[in-house]
Amino acid sequence: MATSRSSAILGYLESKKNLAGGACGVLGLVLTLTGVAGTYWPVVVGGLYAAGALIAPPERLRPPVPPEPAEQLGFAREDFARLREYAGEVELPAEPAGILAGLLELYAAVLAPGWVAGVLAGDPEAVHALTRAIRTDVPECVDAYQRTRWWTRLAPGGESPERHLERQLSLLREEAERLTADLRETEARRQQTHTTYLEGRRES
Known part of the structure; x- marks a missing residue:
């Protein structure tokens, strides 16, 4: 069970949703460093990450490969x-x-x-x-x-x-x-x- 959970976590880390969310989160950090986010920077970073994950295209499912x-x-x-x-x-x-x-x-x-x-x-x-x-x-x-x-x-x-x-x-x-x-x-x-x-x- 631990192996399947680790595989699921690793799969999400490599997913388009996490990558897009991470890119938007970096943007939030940039806004924080420039002083735009202010004291609400955790909310800004988290919100941008969530927004990026939501707008990312869904993962393309691989069709099953028929046996030879x-x-x-x-x-x-x-x-x-x-x-x-x-x-x-x-x-x-x-x-x-x-x-x-x-x-x-x-x-x-x-x-x-x-x-x-x-x-x-x-x-x-x-x-x-x-x-x-x-x-x-x-x-x-x-x-x-x-x-x-x-x-x-x-x-x-x-x-x-x-x-x-x-x-x-x-x-x-x-x-x-x-x-x-x-x-x-x-x-x-x-x-x-x-x-x-x-x-x-x-x-x-």
């Missing part, structure tokens, strides 16, 4: 570990469970440390999409299914929650497959670029 893709990938791995643990504790019908298992295998392959993860880290949009799916989409699918299934047992009828879950997980699987296809295309372009470079070097 590689750092965000580390967060995604932590979220994925929690997701696998959560998925291992829930009971799902055979068909959705199979889709979920395949989806998790795909996530695991892409997130595994190595050159594949390096390619992924070079695509911030892909990292964001993968993080969103792992952190939000998959848990929401499973949680919504469990809640809806509980209500369905009380009041049977309506559309099957299993079909919704199967459809949701299938869509996420398609999204993950598009992501891996894009990464594969990135590597294919890289290979083609190097081939073109070597061919050009031979002809030169």
Whole structure:
């Protein structure tokens, strides 16, 4: 607590308000030394300091810096570990469970440390999409299914929650497959670029 208080004090001492107030306070001292302030010099100096602090422009707040893709990938791995643990504790019908298992295998392959993860880290949009799916989409699918299934047992009828879950997980699987296809295309372009470079070097 003492450290945070010291940081706050140091921050104010370096602030524009303190600097402006100090400049006006110096003006008050000048008026005192020249005899203008008279016996009320403490009030004059304090008032000028306060006036300077009030008219100083507010401090510009620094916008939050988003994490780098590689750092965000580390967060995604932590979220994925929690997701696998959560998925291992829930009971799902055979068909959705199979889709979920395949989806998790795909996530695991892409997130595994190595050159594949390096390619992924070079695509911030892909990292964001993968993080969103792992952190939000998959848990929401499973949680919504469990809640809806509980209500369905009380009041049977309506559309099957299993079909919704199967459809949701299938869509996420398609999204993950598009992501891996894009990464594969990135590597294919890289290979083609190097081939073109070597061919050009031979002809030169």
